[in-house]
Amino acid sequence: MENQALGLAEAVARLVPARIEVRRVRWRPLFDRLPSALKTRAMLDPAADSPFPAEDTPWPDLWIGTGRATLPLGLWAKVLSGGRTRVIQTQDPRWRTADFDMVVAPRHDGVQGKNVLPITGSPHRITPERLAEAMPPFAGAIDALPHPRVAVLIGGRSRSHDLTVDHARSLAELIAAAVDTAGGSLMLTFSRRTPPEARAAMTERLSGLKAVIWDETGPNPYFAFLGTADHILVTEDSANMAAEAASTGKPVHILPMVARKSAGKFARLHADLRDRGAARPFDGSLTPWTYEPLAETDRAARAIVERFVSPRA
Template identity: 55%
Template sequence: MTAGRPLRIWAVSDGRAGIEAQALGLAEAVARLRPALITRKRIGWRGGLGRLPWRMIPPAARTGDAIAPPWPDIWIAAGRATLPLSTRMLDWADGRTFVVQTQDPKAPLARFDLVAPPQHDGLTGPNVFPILGAPNRITPEALALEFARFQERLAPLPHPRVAVVVGGRSKAHRLPADHARRLAGDIARMIDESGGSLMLSFTRRTPAPARAAMSGELSSLPGVVWDGTGENPYFAFLAAADAILVTEDSTNLATDAAATGKPLFILPMPGHSAKLARFHAELERRGIARPFAGALTPVDAYEPLAETDRLARELLRRYDGSA
């Protein structure tokens, strides 16, 4: 298809960090296997149309980056906002663009060449390739580079260095201030007892009261609390950590942490998701993660989770077969 030139790949999303990381992470994994030029595309929808079912959203209402010929060789999209475009791309490109959608699109699978949902969604089909967790941008090289950027602040921290990454409200979970304060108290006692240090990061979904409660409990510990200003040290925290704690509301956070190969503990939250429960159970079965019970209990070493690379190999196998 490419006649010896680099693959042209579009990584398409609504620009939200966790969603964009899936499309970019997979595109970058493909580029590690084969020469490729990656173009990041961020799109949106006028007048709140993005809240409608994808079938009802007219492509002409799109905002953001240009989506027009010449079409890419490979279209990798993530997130609900991309569906009005992804579902039409095979027709627009006359089948000459290989169309990939991460997550469960909740759309006819025949509109895609490859769908890559998390295993815990239970989606099946001839063009479905489930993975454990979600695609991400974590590589040893990326972690080393990010640690180098923040080394002056992080290298002096005492061991064990504990990275704590906090999500927030979702369809299935919530994080009220009183629960956040209790979690923070358990974490503070653990770090005090171990003589270690804290690297604390919140996400955009963390409610302000929960953020304030945790910061108040933990800010006196040795370490760094990222307040959302300046450059995001998230990758650097993962690189510097001896152990990682993430809240149970997010597939992305746990997948990122599991890609480091470091001890991973899941922080409980009010609420329940059967799908996420299956995901965490599989991580625990593989010896990757365990529930946080107030201590950094010893864990056996495990191979860093490399599902993005596995998915990239499958993508290229199918892309080559479609030529």
């Protein structure tokens, strides 16, 4: 969630001079699940960052909030700042959208309203420059890998999907066959949601390939994998990883998961990505294709600047 807010803030800062401050907020556990409308400032966790400026400190021009915990805080900021602070909310707030100055919502969530800007996926921090900066520290491990290089981004258990051991083994066999047939190599990373037994099964099968498999020790090579890949394979449970992969212009292959409940919003996202030429279901082959890289975070930032920043410049 932090990457969504920070990615959008950084995109704004690429357009206009800006200083970004990050505030991480949470509620006391006793009050966390209360409806946002019933929360008060006294219910905030005292160990969290203070969400508002100190006394005699200017209010920000823009407030970008992500996640349920931020909802009432953003609305209070509008009031306490005397309307100076423009409040931007990402994701589906499940709140009256008209209460915010803008809602940057994933198109697949179907959020509607006059001040709603639908985008494909969610805001993120991926840019060509960031990927280029991330690659040199991992060059020693990656440069020796033959092309095509296949980045594999594995998610895990969520409300809508699961990754069982049997399914993990099946995916590993499918991936290994594709990489072997293409004469390529593998760059594999897991999510914190990946079940340990599924991680172990995939690692055991795929470690015999020409591969770099991140074991969560040392710096995270995620950006370097995206930047150096020829193909990107992403499990269908993560909207963020799919959108980030599609921002690279590399072919994005969607890996199936075990469905736990209706995953309609993910199906809508993948259909959106297919319509834009970015993603296809993984069919076991590594046929390349091209498309215009998605730049939805930059598009949202331009809309924010045009609507809220330029008139004050």
